[in-house]
Structures are given as C-alpha cells and as structure tokens.
Amino acid sequence: MNHTQSVMRTNEFTNPSGYLLPTVANQRSFVPNPLPPKLDLNSVQQTLSKADRKLGELRGIGTYLANPYLLIRPLQRKEAIASSNIEGTYTSLPELLLFESGVEDQPRSTDTREVYNYIRALQRGFDFLEEIPISNRLILELHKSLLLGLPRVRTGHGVPGNYRTEQNFIGKSKDISKARFIPPIPPNHLDCMGDLEKFVNTDDMTNLPPLVFIALFHYQFETIHPFPDGNGRVGRLLIPIILKQKDIMAQPLLYMSQYFEDNKDEYVDLLLRVSQKSEWLPWIRFFLEGVIQSCDNTIDTIRKVQDLREEYQKRCQQARSSALLIHIVDMLFERIAVTVPLIRDATGISYTAAQNNINRLVEYGIIKEVASQRRPKFYFATELMQIFED
Numbered sequence: 001m002n003h004t005q006s007v008m009r010t011n012e013f014t015n016p017s018g019y020l021l022p023t024v025a026n027q028r029s030f031v032p033n034p035l036p037p038k039l040d041l042n043s044v045q046q047t048l049s050k051a052d053r054k055l056g057e058l059r060g061i062g063t064y065l066a067n068p069y070l071l072i073r074p075l076q077r078k079e080a081i082a083s084s085n086i087e088g089t090y091t092s093l094p095e096l097l098l099f100e101s102g103v104e105d106q107p108r109s110t111d112t113r114e115v116y117n118y119i120r121a122l123q124r125g126f127d128f129l130e131e132i133p134i135s136n137r138l139i140l141e142l143h144k145s146l147l148l149g150l151p152r153v154r155t156g157h158g159v160p161g162n163y164r165t166e167q168n169f170i171g172k173s174k175d176i177s178k179a180r181f182i183p184p185i186p187p188n189h190l191d192c193m194g195d196l197e198k199f200v201n202t203d204d205m206t207n208l209p210p211l212v213f214i215a216l217f218h219y220q221f222e223t224i225h226p227f228p229d230g231n232g233r234v235g236r237l238l239i240p241i242i243l244k245q246k247d248i249m250a251q252p253l254l255y256m257s258q259y260f261e262d263n264k265d266e267y268v269d270l271l272l273r274v275s276q277k278s279e280w281l282p283w284i285r286f287f288l289e290g291v292i293q294s295c296d297n298t299i300d301t302i303r304k305v306q307d308l309r310e311e312y313q314k315r316c317q318q319a320r321s322s323a324l325l326i327h328i329v330d331m332l333f334e335r336i337a338v339t340v341p342l343i344r345d346a347t348g349i350s351y352t353a354a355q356n357n358i359n360r361l362v363e364y365g366i367i368k369e370v371a372s373q374r375r376p377k378f379y380f381a382t383e384l385m386q387i388f389e390d
C-alpha cells in the first residue's frame with residue numbers, strides 16, 4: 001500500500017458505520033455506532049454453517065481428550081507467539097520454554113516476557129469468567145496481565161489496565177495527519193466501550209449467531225481502540241473467552257492469531273471498510289473463513305500430537321516401571337522442556353531415579369539434551385516442539 005492511500009481520508013467515509021468528529025491537529029476521529037447494525041446474513045449463511053460445524057468438531061475433540069491440558073498449554077504457547085508476532089516480536093519457543101520450566105528465572109528478552117504475558121492473560125481471562133462476565137472490568141484486567149512488567153515503550157506509554165486518555169491513531173507514521181485510521185476522541189471511546197459492554201450483556205435479545213456476534217464484537221473493539229497499545233492482542237484474546245462465556249466452547253481451543261497474521265493486509269483493510277462503507281458482510285465472511293481455517297489447523301495439530309503420544313507410549317511400554325515413564329512422557333507433552341530437578345519435584349522420585357528416567361527417554365529418542373553451559377541441563381522433546389513450531 002502506498003503512502004497516499006494510507007492516509008485517513010474523510011471523503012472515503014461514503015457510507016460510514018458511525019460518524020466523524022473533529023479531533024486534534026485538525027483531523028477527524030471515527031466514532032462507531034452502537035452494535036448491532038442491520039444485517040442480512042443470507043449471503044454468508046453457508047460459510048457460517050461450515051464454521052459452526054468445524055467449531056463443533058473441535059469442541060468434540062476437546063471433550064473426548066483424556067487430558068486436554070496436555071494440549072492446551074502448548075496450543076496457548078503457539079497462539080501467544082503468533083499473536084505477539086504481528087507486531088514484529090520474535091521469541092523462539094525454546095527461549096519461552098526455558099523460562100517456563102524454571103531453567104531461567106528471568107525471561108531472556110522483553111519479547112519473551114511479552115509472549116509469556118499473553119499466555120498469562122489468556123489464563124486469567126478464563127479464570128475471571130468464573131467470577132465476572134465479559135465487561136469493561138474483565139477487559140481492563142486482561143490488558144493489565146498482558147502488559148504489566150513490560151517497559152513503558154512496550155505499553156504505548158499507557159498504564160497497564162487503564163483505557164487511554166488521549167487521542168490515538170493507527171498508522172506507520174508518528175504524524176496523525178498521515179494516520180490510516182483515527183479511533184474515537186476521548187471521552188467518546190469510553191461511551192463506546194459502555195455501549196459495547198451493554199451489547200455483550202443484552203445479546204440474548206438480538207438472536208445473532210454466536211460467531212457473527214464475535215465478528216461484530218472484534219470489529220467494534222478494534223475500532224474503538226481503547227488502549228494506547230495492545231488493542232490487537234486484547235481483541236484476539238477475547239475471541240476464545242467470548243466462546244466460553246457463550247457456552248459454545250468451554251476449552252480454549254480456537255485461536256485465530258495465525259490467520260490474522262497470515263492475512264494481515266486483508267484483515268486491517270476489511271476492518272477499515274466496515275467503518276468507511278458499512279461493508280459488514282465481507283468482514284464477517286473473512287472472519288468465518290478464519291474460524292474454519294483455525295479449527296482445521298488446531299484439529300490437525302491435535303491429531304499429530306496424539307499420534308506422537310501413542311507412539312511414545314508404545315516405546316515406553318517395553319521399559320521397566322513403564323507407568324512412571326509414561327507419566328513423565330505426559331509431563332513432557334505439557335511442558336516440552338524438562339530438567340532432572342523438575343522431574344524429581346513433580347514425581348517425588350529421587351534425583352538419581354529422575355536422571356535414570358531421563359536417560360531412558362533420551363535412549364528412546366524422545367528427548368534430546370540441549371548443548372549448553374547452563375545448569376541444570378535441560379532436555380527438549382524435539383519432535384513435539386517441531387509440531388508447534390510449524
């Protein structure tokens with residue numbers, strides 16, 4: 001996209017889904033109308049049914065998994081890395097695993113901290129739902145978990161857990177007159193968030209299909225852009241959280257960040273076109289296609305992990321005290337990286353016994369020692385890691 005095209009031209013708002021209000025530097029901010037818009041969903045009905053079916057399939061797999069947490073943790077890591085990547089964050093999975101497994105007591109880089117925070121926010125979000133519904137309070141808590149502990153440049157100079165107090169804008173340039181999009185001027189953004197909260201809690205009356213509801217919600221939240229930074233991530237975090245609140249999927253298995261990242265230009269373009277031209281259906285269709293692809297990807301990952309687990313169990317069955325070994329293999333599926341002290345503490349066996357079990361897993365080709373000066377030594381389940389790095 002060239003530079004002139006990326007400027008927020010008010011004359012491109014030919015049939016806006018909100019209205020323009022004067023703001024700083026002689027610019028105009030966009031204030032979206034409260035949801036829902038009037039929609040005729042006929043043309044997306046087929047895609048919607050397919051997305052619903054896929055989601056049902058994923059939910060089914062989720063409920064028959066013996067121990068879904070074996071998978072959920074690695075899937076969350078994958079999502080966290082994908083979601084943080086959009087901003088150009090590069091954290092390798094190994095670095096994150098080292099921090100999580102306690103081999104390192106501080107994340108090596110701010111990027112790792114950021115990815116770790118994303119996982120933390122995702123888990124907190126699910127926990128909060130036990131106590132409070134999706135609301136401004138919950139959204140602020142998510143933002144806080146996401147950004148607390150990061151340097152101020154990484155929080156957009158805002159305070160984690162607080163809405164912005166200034167006009168912000170979306171665009172590569174630091175100059176607002178070159179902004180691609182200017183969200184609502186304060187305090188309008190707070191009114192918009194109030195309306196959004198109301199929409200979530202009165203939605204039963206609107207009869208919208210849940211996935212369409214989430215597509216609308218995501219557009220609205222991103223358009224309000226209530227935070228100085230982290231709006232994209234909080235918006236993406238909210239997708240599995242809304243699915244849970246709406247009793248569509250209890251487990252956090254649908255993650256869309258990879259899809260949004262792979263199709264970033266189309267993604268942000270479609271969001272903008274809703275604001276400019278009320279083109280809701282192309283956005284909704286794009287979102288539903290994303291649900292289908294994301295479900296397919298996750299289902300594929302789950303199958304690969306299950307196959308590998310069965311294969312490893314077979315290999316371990318020949319060993320003496322195979323029950324313990326299989327238990328350790330399951331730990332591996334959740335953590336991917338292990339150390340001797342970690343196995344010792346988690347199982348209650350002696351250090352020597354833990355070392356022996358690790359040696360056997362090395363022998364069976366399940367884990368590999370990582371060459372490093374670090375102590376304790378750590379081992380990665382390399383094939384497993386590969387599945388999540390693809």
Ligand SMILES: Nc1ncnc2c1ncn2[C@@H]1O[C@H](COP(=O)(O)OP(=O)(O)OP(=O)(O)O)[C@@H](O)[C@H]1O
Pocket residue numbers: 083084085086087170180181222223227228229230231232233234235268271272
């Ligand atoms: N024209 C637009 N209208 C509404 N929302 C937009 C538009 N363009 C981009 N966005 C949203 O803004 C997000 C970026 O906002 P912000 O930088 O605050 O979030 P982030 O989590 O730090 O970044 P990112 O999502 O890029 O990783 C994008 O991910 C997208 O969801």
Ligand SMILES: [Mg+2]
Pocket residue numbers: 087229230231
């Ligand atoms: Mg950002």
